[in-house]
Amino acid sequence: MKTGLPITRISLTWLLVAQVLVILPHLPYLPLWIIAMWLGCAGWRIQIFRMRAQYPSGVVKAALILAMALGVFLSRGTLVGLEAAVVLLVAVFILKLVELRSQRDALVLILLGFFTQVTAYLFNDGMLAALYSLLPLCALLAALVGLQQSRFAERPLVPLKAAGSLLLQAVPLMLLLFLFFPRLGPLWSLPLPNDKGVTGLSDAMSPADIAELSRSGDLAFRASFDGPVPPMSQLYWRALTLERFDGRRWSQSLGAQHAPAADWRKEGEALRYSIVMQASGRPWLFGLDVAETSEEGVRATADFRLERRRPVDRSLLYQVTSWPQAVREPEGNPGTLSRTLQLPPEGEPRTRAWATELKQRHTDPQALVDALLAHFHREPYVYTLKPPPLGADNIDGFLFDTRRGFCAHYAGAMTFVLRAAGIPARVVAGYQGGELNPAGNYVLVHQFDAHAWVEYWLPGRGWISVDPTFQVAPNRIEQGLEEAVAGEQSFLEGSPLSPLRYRQLAWLNQARLAWDNLNYGWQRWVLGYQGEAQVELVRRWFGSLDSRALGVGLVGAGAVLMAVLALFLFAPWRRERDPQLRQFQVFERLLARHGVVRGKGEGPRAFAERAARELPRQAALIRAFLGAFEASRYGSRQGLDPARPLRALRKGLPWRLRGVRG
Structure with a gap:
């Protein structure tokens, strides 16, 4: 192709169509001025083609670039990071349109389109997004075919047919590479967009944080068990263990993060399950206590968490084995016990006095815990996502004045009381329960399932989990958040279009679960097809093969496939x-x-x-x-x-x- 030739009408048409299709999946993450910029640039380029407008001069192009950079900075607050980089890329992809003079420029625009399309997977890697990506890919190939100065100029669908043929011819090679080409880890990690909305749990907790998650219907992860699914009331998915309290927020302890794994003893039957976790931008994984995994680059910490070496910046499939009846650290670690008795030197005077009174009345630590749980059950505490504001001594205000709150209030208050009474205790943050999808027999856990509970330590028995929220709102644990707040109508009140709000409509709920089952299959069998699955497939098909033989076989199979494709393309017969x-x-x-x-x-x-x-x-x-x-x-x-x-x-x-x- 002669790259100095002018751009044909059909090629320009397909370029405009491809731009729309490439930009469309990015719209939720783009500022609104991007749409206005595309409309202006597209109209300008059409007028240039009709010889009713001139190409922009160097001064005008410089002004456009400066305006674009300023717009990105004002809308994103920075020119670095993933969101800002994608906005810059899309803006450059659009601005290149107005200076198209020759087929060489069109080639640059098409290559930019391919790269911009790939960035959409950083935000959404679901099955629907993958299927949709075929549309802009086909349009970009049609634009590439239409660049030829040929009979295509009068037949606009011919380039589309040729592009579809090219895609179909690439399918065998794509399948070969997908099945056998080794997966390479990322050379670097990118921070995910909208950190708070996508991440879910952060590394510190206050009641406001849990309340914000309770308003989100976004998916956190899916879990599939090797056997019957346990009752929802037993599904406490640990993510973080929060040992440090500064008077307002609970956070992780640096000592626990750097200490060796805790001592624990396996007892009872094990639960085996797999989790497909959504991108979070955080290094921790989810699991039921006490969790073990053979996932590469994952370690068990001193506070029974699973932590990954890299942040989870894309959907991750991993296998877990848990022992719910395990005895955790029965002898106790002096450093851990010291950290889990820490309290601010001042504040919460009424709570401290009440803890002293409880300790005097109940000399046995377990009796004190039981009395505290009975207090939450007996007194008129209310579970609500709309608690009244609290003052400087927020635990005092919650326990003795408002008595209205949700899991973070109850877990934080109980932990404070136990520490003040001399019992080591800490807050555990994660998710509780989930939604069973009968179509695939797996559990969906959403952000509104975020939960906090308590662990306390007793000599010889180790760490024991307890949930004070269950004493106040057992329906929250057994039936989920929606049932617990049905009276105040606060479930996903900020998302009126979420299908999760209309689960009482059987046909709509069945359609939602069926679609989610398809997406789960996509994530588990396609996105989860990584190194170990590849090796297992090769062993199943070819027996034991070393890496050299596999490489030679892959190259040979690729050569044969390319020869067959070439024979089909040239078709001498x-x-x-x-x-x-x-x-x-x-x-x-x-x-x-x-x-x-x-x-x-x-x-x-x-x-x-x-x-x-x-x-x-x-x-x-x-x-x-x-x-x-x-x-x-x-x-x-x-x-x-x-x-x-x-x-x-x-x-x-x-x-x-x-x-x-x-």
């Missing part, structure tokens, strides 16, 4: 089926019988003109056939048939040759 080419071959044979043989590399016109000179009596017939052949094969008159002039030429030659058929 189909050449004689081309009626125009078959007629020209008859023309060649007719003239060859009369001593005019076509030379190697000699074009049809040069051959016909030489034949006309060597056979002057048949020159008019030869030129008539040539004109009909060229018009039919290279011109726009596709219906013109060279067969008639070919028959006339055969009749006009000195001998009637037998065995030659048109």
Whole structure:
């Protein structure tokens, strides 16, 4: 292709269509001025094509670039980071449109389109997003095909057909690479967009944080068990262990993060399950106590968390085995026990006095815990997502004044009381319960399932989990958040269009769960097809193979596949089926019988003109056939048939040759 040629109408049309399709999945993460910029640039480029506007000058282009950078900075607050980088890329992809002068510029724009399309997977890697990505990919290929100065200019669907054919031809090679090409880890990690909305739990907790998550219907993860799904009331998904309290917020302890794994003893039956976790931008994983995993780069911490070396910046599939009845650290670690008795030196005087009173009345630590739980159950505490504001001593205000709150209030208050009474305790943050999808027999855990509970330590028994929220609102644990706050109508009140709010409509709920089952299958079997799954597949198909043999086999299979594709593309067996080419071959044979043989590399016109000179009596017939052949094969008159002039030429030659058929 000559890259200096002007851009055809059909190519420009497909470029505009491709831009719309590429930008569309990015719209939720783009500022609104991007849409206005595309409309302006597209209109400007169309007017340039119609010769009613001029290309932008150097000064105008510089001003556009500065305005674009300023817009990104004002809308994102920075020019670095994932969100800002994607906005810059989309803006450059749009601005390039107004300076398209030649096919070289169009090639640059198409390559930018391919790269911009790939960035959409940073935000959404679901099955629907993958299927949709075929549309902009096909449009970009159609624009690339349409750059050719050919008969495509009058037939706009021909480039689309050619692009679809190219995609289909690439499918076998894609499957080969997907199944056997080794997965390479990322060379770097990118911070995810909208950190708070996507991340879910943060590394510190206050009641306001849990309240914000309770208003989100976003998916956190899915879990599939090897066997029956346990009751929802037993599903406490640990994410974080919060040991440090500064008077307002609970946070992780640096000592626990750097200490070796805690000592614990396996007891009872194990639970085996797999989790497909959504991108969080955080390093912790989810699991039921006490969790173990063989996932590479994951370690068990001193506070029974699972922590990954890299943040989870894309959907992650991992296998977990848990022992719910395990005995956790029965002897106790002095450093851990010291950290889990820490309290601010001042504040919460009424709570401290009450803890002292409880300790005097209940000398046995377990009896004190039971009395505290009974207090929450007996007194008129209320579970609500709309608690009244609290003052400086927020635990005092919650326990003795408002008595209205949700899990973070109850877990934080109970932990404070236990510490003040001399019992080591800490807050555990994670998710509780989930929604069973009967279509796939797995559990969906959403952000509104975020929860906090308490762990306390007793000599010889180790760490024991307890949930004070259950004493106040057992329906929150057994039936979920929606049932617990049904009276105040606060479930997902900020998301009126969320299908989760209309689960009482059977047909809508079944459709939602069926679609989620498809997405789960996509994430588990496609996105989760990583190194170990690849090795297992190779062993199952080919037995034991070392890496060198696998590499040689992969290269060999790729070479064979490319040869088959090349054979299919060139299709030598189909050449004689081309009626125009078959007629020209008859023309060649007719003239060859009369001593005019076509030379190697000699074009049809040069051959016909030489034949006309060597056979002057048949020159008019030869030129008539040539004109009909060229018009039919290279011109726009596709219906013109060279067969008639070919028959006339055969009749006009000195001998009637037998065995030659048109």
